[in-house]
Amino acid sequence: MLTKLTFERFKNFEKAELILGPLSLLIGTNASGKSNIRDAFRFLHGISRGYTLADIMGEKYIEAGVLQWRGIRGGLREATYRQAKRFALIINFNVQGMEGRYFIRVEPGTTRSQPRVVTESLYCDKELIFASHPRAPYESIKQVEPQHLKVRIPPGGNYRKEHVETFIAYQPVLSQIEERLVEKRNDDKAEEIRHFIAETISMFDSMRFLDLNPEAMRRPSLPGQTILGDQGENLSSVLQAICEDPRQKNALVEWIKELTPMDATDFKFPTDQMGRILVSLIEENGQRISAYSASDGTLRFLAMIAAFLGPEPARFYFFEELENGLHPARLHLLLQLIEQQISKGNIQMVATSHSPQLLRFLSPSSLDSASLVYRLPNRSDARIRRILDIPDVRRVIKQHDLANLHESGWFEDAMVFDEPEIVK
Structure with a gap:
């Protein structure tokens, strides 16, 4: 299961963190940044399909000009916060009882240069799987060619010390490294690494982004x-x-x-x-x-x-505006269906909503991973706050209905008052 997604200068997020549960409901006004969260998950999904960064951010066509993949909204020019040079995504996850952390930093490039990976790493239970800029005690790597990215891999087999492999920087290493390990190593450690990489790719691959069309x-x-x-x-x-x-x-x-x-x-x-x-x-x-x-x-x-x-x-579903086309009187039944299915532990869902009623019907466990996506007055960056982390919210929701708080804009107002310089 995915447990946390961190944004660094991605789209309209300068620095933000999304805590994920079995069901993660995102609320917020229009243009707050909820759809940009969807774009981040689609970026990870594109990596699992073995695409280059240009394909992920742009479009992918196959034979006869058939469109296979629609790129990330805004393409390369709008991928970073306020035209920053780079963006990064960090995803934390659990797979087969192991804790994983995948980091990728991308330079979208210009009209004259291709987008490229500048930093990438994968760790399992804090142990190195591969890294372009490894933490101690591993030796650092000097990156000298912009078209290539070198990564360090743990020792094993004929490699008594950790060794370095060089990859094309225009495609994430995650989607290249498994084949390289098959070619060069057949030791037990390499098999463990290949297994964890395959599980990570499989998790990113098993994502669906439902935008239902009658x-x-x-x-x-x-x-x-x-x-x-x-x-x-x-x-x-x-x-x-x-x-x-x-x-x-x-x-x-x-x-x-x-x-x-x-x-x-x-x-x-x-x-x-x-x-x-x-x-x-x-x-x-x-x-x-x-x-x-x-x-x-x-x-x-x-x-x-x-x-x-x-x-x-799929293991993971992303729904935008979950309540679309549904009568308000049936929303609690829809949530009952969703929560019943995700309770089995095989499916995870992130959904956006503008419906106050939907928030009212959330179970306590689902409310625990519900988040507000918002922007402060006169600020260009979007922010994310878990609803139960909003100041004084636990006392307030004991006295007031969640739907009424959402409808009145109380959550956004609370975040304004939580910023001292804005209150002044």
Whole structure:
């Protein structure tokens, strides 16, 4: 699980830290910086796909000009805080009982130079996996060529002392080093290093950034396409795969009954002439409602359920404006679904919201990792504060409703009064 993400001069964050839990809800006004947090996670996801920095920040096309990856919003020119020369991201995480810390500092470059990595490291339980600027007791490395990055790797096998490998600086070392170790080392220590690197990459790879689109969810899909697309593509085939398991199908039916006014009892998947399927909901009176006719809110519910119950769920989901398309009276049921699924320990979610009601329905454990993203008056940098770390908030929420505090702007006001120079 990801436990903390630190920003240094990334987008509109000069220096900020986001504490992460199983469910991390982000609240804040428009343009406060919540979407920039999504960009940071997408940057990490792009690393796992083996892309160069130019591809991650820009776009990645494959054969026939097909767009495979949409770059980070703003591209290279808007990647750093106030046109700073470099930005850094630091992610702390737990994997298989081990604590990891990955650090990357990037120089976005100019119109005449490519973006490059200037510092990168990975540690496991504070032990070195690789580092371009290692901590003591490891010897430092002199970086002399801007197009290359040298990293130090622990000793093992034929390497009685830690050794240095050189990598292209235009692509993160994390996505290059595993193959290099396979080529050069077959000792036990190298196997441990490869395993931890593979687990780290797998964690970054298993991220989904759902931005559900009703048109995409209404498109027929082929049986066997069991990964839900970011816009809800393949919804019908994912639901079909869920329904092949009677227990999962019953859970799906029960949730759709709870989350919508429909009296659904079954799902059918008729095929067209091309073999594609489109989900239809069957009500108790026999009426069929296809995805073409289902409401946007119903489809959104179905997609969220499919993301959790499908045969290939991601480890990490990022939802923007979680409440979109949903009736306020159903928000508590949506949170119940989410918290029930993440309690199993296999899925983590970060979500943004403008809904005061959603904050009201958070369980105590989820409130513990909810954060406010905000900007102070006449300041250009965005900041992040865990809600329960806001001064005097624990006393205030005992006396006042969380939703009312959110709606009135109390959280943002409290942060203004927490800055002495602004109060003056």
